[in-house]
Structures are given as structure tokens and as C-alpha cells.
Amino acid sequence: MxxxxxxxxxxxxxxxxxxxxxxxxxxxxxxxxxxxxxxxxxxxxxxxxxxxxxxxxxxxxxxxxxxxxxxxxxxxxxxxxxxxxxxxxxxxxxxxxxxxxxxxxVPRPLPERIKRAVLKEALPRRWLFTPAVKLGRLAKPLLSKQLQDKLVAARPAGAWPQRVHARRMLVLQGCVQPGLAPSINASAARVLDALGITLYAAPEAGCCGALRYHLNDHDGGLDDMRRNIDAWWPHVSGEHGAPHAEAIVMTASGCGASVKEYGHLLAHDPVYAAKAQRIAAMTQDLSEVLAGLEPQVRALAGKAAYGERVAYHPPCTLQHGQQIRGKAEQVLRAAGVDVALCADSHLCCGSAGTYSMLQPELANQLRERKLAALDDTGAATYASANIGCLTHLQAATDKPVLHWIEILEQALKLS
Structure with missing residues (x-):
């Protein structure tokens, strides 16, 4: 062209x-x-x-x-x-x-500007979003239908493992996931602990930067990325005596797609360019980590079967953004889980970050299509790999929608 x-x-x-x-x-x-x-x-x-x-x-x-x-x-x-x-x-x-x-x-109408400003300022701040979620659950009947849909029922996180292994990996806490589903990272920590890996977080790390960046606040998004690099750098470089992490694990595929692009997005920054490249290279989706441990997963599972079919929705940020396909399903099957993909599994569920809040009509139409396809698999439980997909789908179905790592933990009988 x-x-x-x-x-x-x-x-x-x-x-x-x-x-x-x-x-x-x-x-x-x-x-x-x-x-x-x-x-x-x-x-x-x-x-x-x-x-x-x-x-x-x-x-x-x-x-x-x-x-x-x-x-x-x-x-x-x-x-x-x-x-x-x-x-x-x-x-x-x-x-x-x-x-x-x-x-x-093109100046936006004032109500639209206000809505986008609230999303940009509230969602990326974990210290603000998590208390807001707790308060929102208490006052749920008083909220709009759109907000009620986002406040899925809380699942207890359970205990974080305390053993320290020779192998250590960082995990990104993120911004909305700790408030909406703290059980996800806790499940990941327990599964990896059973496989001889310590999972831990750098408290200073927060939003991956995608939220602001994709709402056209590129400077704000890049600042979030720089903050995360600063938080992780001692753990990947060995500076200041921090414990060394061999990888940075992403339990939310949307965050993973963003962090893997840090090297490109910060290539113009003389202070952060080299660090961003290294951080991006060290970043792995949780499914990539566990696919490399499939024999150990299979041995840990033994001959037990999970007992019910699970329909898996691969998030767009995983299959298109990161070009990772089949790994989560592969790991679940190694643990005895009957996993099915629905028809047109390559299509979006309609969540897409803040899209479901800014374009609710289209997002809900896409969700209806996705849930119909998932239902056609005959599965009793649905699974995905991104907090946005999980909450968007759960809002319109009575069937449980879990992160696939939570299902793996159940299959391995770790909780």
C-alpha cells in the first residue's frame, strides 16, 4: 500500500x-x-x-x-x-x-471523556481498585447492571506456599486481578510449589501498562512499564542482593502480551531500552512454563481423572497477541482433564480490556455467541487464561468460569 x-x-x-x-x-x-x-x-x-x-x-x-x-x-x-x-x-x-x-x-463528548478518565485513573491502581471491588460487592444491588456484571463472586485465595526452592520465578500481581480473583495467582503459586518452583511478586510492580496505553494515554502506559522494570530489575540482574528469578510469569494473558512488547515500546528510551528488552525476553505465559514441565505434571497427577469436561476459551491476547496455542490444554490433559475447544475458538469473547465497558452492546453480542459455542461442548465448567475474559463470561452464565490454573490445581488435588 x-x-x-x-x-x-x-x-x-x-x-x-x-x-x-x-x-x-x-x-x-x-x-x-x-x-x-x-x-x-x-x-x-x-x-x-x-x-x-x-x-x-x-x-x-x-x-x-x-x-x-x-x-x-x-x-x-x-x-x-x-x-x-x-x-x-x-x-x-x-x-x-x-x-x-x-x-x-477529535474531541470526545464530556461524558465519554469522564468515563475514559475514570477507567485510566482507577483501574490501574491496585490500592484503589481492590477496596472499590470489596465495597462494590457490599453495595451490589445499588449499582448499575453493567457494574454488577463486572463484580463476580469472590473466591478465597487460600494459603500462599511458604517453601523456598532453588528455582524462583516472579509473578505480576497486576491491577484488577488481585481485587477480582486473588485465587488465580495463589493457585499458580501452589502448583509451581508442588513442582519445585517458588513463585513470588515484587510489591512495587503494578499494572502492565496496557490499560492506559490502549486508551490512547501512551505516556501514562509507558510510565507504568518503566515502574515495573524498576521493580523487577534487582530480581533479574542480581543487584542489591535481591533473590534471582529465572523468569517473569504472567497469569493474565493480556498482561503477558503487553510485557512481551516492552522491548519494542521502549526501544526509543536510552535509559530503559536494554532493560526492557531483557524483561520482555524473560517473560513467559504460565502455560509456557508448565508445558515445559508436562512430565512432572503427569507424574504428580498419577492416574486420577478430573471427572468432568472443561470447555476452554483461549484469550485473543494469548492465541493472537502472543501466538501461543494449545499449551494450556496440553497441560490440563496431562493432568487427566477432558478439555474441549468450542467452535470458532479463534474469535473474541467481547471482553478486550476496557472494550466491554466502552462498547457494551457489541461486547455482549460477542459474549452471547461465545457462551452458546461453549455450551455446545457439553462442558460443565468453562476456563480461560485472562481475567477480563473470565469476568466477562461469568457475568452471563451460571456455569463456573475459572482460570485454567485453578482447574489444574483441583485436578492435581493440591487444594
Whole structure:
């Protein structure tokens, strides 16, 4: 795709990256067939190819309207199009660049600005979000239906293992997961403890940065990333006598997709570029870690079977963002769990970070499709690998929706 960038972005870091991405697109349209919003709306401008044209026009200096913003806002950034694209177009990065420019050129209505500001300021702060969740659960009947849906029932975390092993790995606590589902990291710690690995957190680390970054606050998102690097660095470098961690484990695939991009996103920062590259290289999704321990998992499970079928929804940030497929299912099967994938398992459930709060109508339509497909598997329990997917799906079903590590812990009879 030939481009002629406008002066305001020509020869800038974002401009050079966007131009390279645009030139990789060959207009084939394969991406359209796997785009959830195009399937729902049937509008070319609500599919990847149409949005690429819109961003191209914006970067070439064409007038930007609220209509342009609407079509870009409707994108889930699920990156299913990237998995389909034969040319390797990095659509997710192009969308981030295009949205940022549009945000600067098209003022949003005041209520929308307030809503986005609240999301950017409240969700990434664990010290604020976790107490708010506890208070919200107490006052749940008084809240709006949208907020009630997000406040899934609390599951007790249980005891964190106290043994110290020679092998040590860091885990990201994150921002919303400790408040909504502290049981996830605790389950991961107990499973890894049984396999001879100590899992621990650096208290200073917080939101991975994706939340602000994808809400067009790139500077705020990058600051969150720098804070995490500072928190983890002593543990990966051995400085200041901190215990050495061999990996940084992500139990939320959305965070994993973000942290694995730190090296690219901070490549322009002379202070953090090298550290960001190392942090990204050390980051692994929990399924990657446990897939490497499959024989030990199988031995720990023995011949016992889990006893019921589980339908697994692979999050977009895992299968498209990180290009990891099959590993969580592989580990669960090694522990005797009957795991099924639903039809169209490559499609988004509609959660997509803050998307379900900003585009609830589309998000709920996608959730209905996903739950219908999961129900068709005949499973009694659903599983996923990202806190956003878990809470979004659980809000509309009576069947339990768990993180797959919680199911693995049950299968291994560790709790």
C-alpha cells in the first residue's frame, strides 16, 4: 500500500513504523473473514482492511471526523487479523498509532471523556481498585447492571506456599486481578510449589501498562512499564542482593502480551531500552512454563481423572497477541482433564480490556455467541487464561468460569 504521510507525522518514530506497516498490506481481505466486528456489523469500515484505509487517510492529513473515531473505537484489538494475514501486517500497532492521532484531533463528548478518565485513573491502581471491588460487592444491588456484571463472586485465595526452592520465578500481581480473583495467582503459586518452583511478586510492580496505553494515554502506559522494570530489575540482574528469578510469569494473558512488547515500546528510551528488552525476553505465559514441565505434571497427577469436561476459551491476547496455542490444554490433559475447544475458538469473547465497558452492546453480542459455542461442548465448567475474559463470561452464565490454573490445581488435588 503506497503512502504519503503528512508533515505532522512524517519522519517521526510513529510515522516510520506506521508507514512500514501500511506498506506491508496488500489489500487481500483475508483479515475480514476473521474479524468479529465485521461479522456482526457487515461494514467494511468495521473490519481490519477498512480501518487500515481510515488510518492511512488520517496519517496522510485527510480530515478526521467522529465517524472515523467510531469505527476505530469499535475495534477490539483482538489481533485475530494478524493471525490470518499472509503478509504479516502488524495491525495492532497501527491501530494504537492511528487512534492516538484521532484522539488528538477529535474531541470526545464530556461524558465519554469522564468515563475514559475514570477507567485510566482507577483501574490501574491496585490500592484503589481492590477496596472499590470489596465495597462494590457490599453495595451490589445499588449499582448499575453493567457494574454488577463486572463484580463476580469472590473466591478465597487460600494459603500462599511458604517453601523456598532453588528455582524462583516472579509473578505480576497486576491491577484488577488481585481485587477480582486473588485465587488465580495463589493457585499458580501452589502448583509451581508442588513442582519445585517458588513463585513470588515484587510489591512495587503494578499494572502492565496496557490499560492506559490502549486508551490512547501512551505516556501514562509507558510510565507504568518503566515502574515495573524498576521493580523487577534487582530480581533479574542480581543487584542489591535481591533473590534471582529465572523468569517473569504472567497469569493474565493480556498482561503477558503487553510485557512481551516492552522491548519494542521502549526501544526509543536510552535509559530503559536494554532493560526492557531483557524483561520482555524473560517473560513467559504460565502455560509456557508448565508445558515445559508436562512430565512432572503427569507424574504428580498419577492416574486420577478430573471427572468432568472443561470447555476452554483461549484469550485473543494469548492465541493472537502472543501466538501461543494449545499449551494450556496440553497441560490440563496431562493432568487427566477432558478439555474441549468450542467452535470458532479463534474469535473474541467481547471482553478486550476496557472494550466491554466502552462498547457494551457489541461486547455482549460477542459474549452471547461465545457462551452458546461453549455450551455446545457439553462442558460443565468453562476456563480461560485472562481475567477480563473470565469476568466477562461469568457475568452471563451460571456455569463456573475459572482460570485454567485453578482447574489444574483441583485436578492435581493440591487444594
Amino acid at each position: 503506497q503512502t504519503k504521510l503528512a508533515d505532522f507525522i512524517k519522519h517521526t518514530r510513529d510515522g516510520d513504523e506506521a508507514e512500514a506497516i501500511l506498506r506491508a498490506c496488500v489489500h487481500c481481505g483475508f483479515c475480514t473473514a476473521t474479524c468479529p466486528t465485521y461479522q456482526l456489523l457487515g461494514d467494511e469500515l468495521d473490519g481490519p482492511r477498512g480501518r487500515i484505509y481510515l488510518i492511512k487517510q488520517v496519517l496522510e492529513g485527510a480530515p478526521v471526523t467522529a465517524k472515523t473515531q467510531t469505527h476505530l473505537d469499535r475495534c477490539l484489538t483482538c489481533r485475530s487479523c494478524e493471525s490470518t494475514c499472509p503478509s504479516g501486517v502488524r495491525y495492532g500497532r497501527l491501530a494504537d498509532i492511528g487512534r492516538k492521532v484521532v484522539e488528538q484531533k
